Amino acid sequence: MASLILRKTPQNWYExxxxxxxxxxxxxxxxxxxxxxxxxxxxxxxxxxxxxxEDDELNTIQTVEMHxxxxxxxxxxxxxxxxxFPNLQRRSAFITLFGFLEYELDQLCILFxxxxxxxxxxxxxxxxxxxxxxxxxxxxxxxxxxxVNNNTWDEIKSIKLIRNxxxxxxxxxxxxxxxxxxxxxIYIKKCIFLEGDNEIILKDGFLIHVLRIFEQxxxxxxxxxxxxxxxxxx
Numbered sequence: 146m147a148s149l150i151l152r153k154t155p156q157n158w159y160e161x162x163x164x165x166x167x168x169x170x171x172x173x174x175x176x177x178x179x180x181x182x183x184x185x186x187x188x189x190x191x192x193x194x195x196x197x198x199e200d201d202e203l204n205t206i207q208t209v210e211m212h213x214x215x216x217x218x219x220x221x222x223x224x225x226x227x228x229x230f231p232n233l234q235r236r237s238a239f240i241t242l243f244g245f246l247e248y249e250l251d252q253l254c255i256l257f258x259x260x261x262x263x264x265x266x267x268x269x270x271x272x273x274x275x276x277x278x279x280x281x282x283x284x285x286x287x288x289x290x291x292x293v294n295n296n297t298w299d300e301i302k303s304i305k306l307i308r309n310x311x312x313x314x315x316x317x318x319x320x321x322x323x324x325x326x327x328x329x330x331i332y333i334k335k336c337i338f339l340e341g342d343n344e345i346i347l348k349d350g351f352l353i354h355v356l357r358i359f360e361q362x363x364x365x366x367x368x369x370x371x372x373x374x375x376x377x378x379x
Contacts, residue, residue: 154260155286156374158253159367167360170245174352177238181231181349188212188226228346235347236311242352243308246301246359250278253366257286275305288369297361303332304355307345316345 153162192212210217212226254267265285270277279298282288292298306329310316318326318333318341333339338351 153256155253155256155370158256158370159363163249163363163367166245166249167356167363170242170356171353174238174242174356177234177352178349181234184230184234185227188222192222192226232316232346235352236316238352239308239347239355240312242355242359243305246362247274247278249363250275250282254278254281254286257282261286275301282366286373288366288373291365291369295365297358297365300358301362303328303336304358306332307339310345316341318343318345 192210195209195211197207197209207218210222212222215222215225217223251267257263258266263285265281267277267281270280272280279291283291306326310318310326310329314320314326318329320326329345330342333341333345336351336354338348338354340346340348
C-alpha cells in the first residue's frame with residue numbers, strides 16, 4: 146500500500162518536515178565532531194619521532210616530530226593538528242549550517258506564496274539572506290513583529306557576524322584597514338564556545354549551540370503560524 150503523502154503547508158511545515166531535517170543536521174554535526182576527535186587521536190598515536198645528529202663533535206641530537214608530511218622543525222604541528230585543522234573543519238560545517246538556516250527560511254516564504262497565492266513574492270524584497278526572509282514573514286505572511294524583543298533573533302544576528310567574518314575575512318578579527326571587529330569580539334567574549342583575539346576559534350559545542358538557537362527560531366515561527374491560522378488570519 147502506498148504511504149500517504151501529506152501536502153506541505155505552513156501549518157505542517159515544522160512537524161512534518163523541519164523537525165526531521167533538524168535531526169539530520171544534528172547527526173551531521175555529531176559526525177563532524179567525531180571525525181575531529183578521530184583525527185586528533187590519529188595524530189597523537191601515529192606521529193613519527195626522528196632523532197637527528199646536529200653536531201657529531203658536541204654529540205647533540207635534534208628530535209623532530211612528523212605527521213602527514215609536516216615536521217616540527219618547520220611547523221608547530223601540535224597546534225596545527227589539535228587546533229588549526231579542527232577549527233577549519235568546524236568552520237566548514239558552520240558555513241553549511243548557516244546555509245541551512247537561510248534555505249529553510251526562504252522555503253517557508255515560498256510555501257506561504259504558493260499556499261496563500263500572495264501577489265508579493267520573496268524576490269520582490271530588496272533585502273537579502275535571512276533579513277529578507279524575516280521581513281517577508283512579518284509583512285506579507287503577517288506573522289507579526291518576529292524580531293522585536295527576541296533574544297533568539299539577536300543571537301542569530303551575532304552568529305551571522307561570525308559567519309560573515311569566517312567567509313569574507315578568513316576568520317580574522319582585524320579588517321583589511323587595520324580596525325578590530327568590535328561586535329564580533331563582544332560576542333566571542335559572551336559565547337563560551339568561541340575564543341580568539343586575532344582569529345575566530347570555534348570550539349567543541351559551538352555547532353550544536355548554533356543549531357539549538359536556529360531550532361528556537363523555527364519553533365517560534367511554528368507557534369506564530371499556528372496562531373495565525375487559529376485566528377483565521379491571512
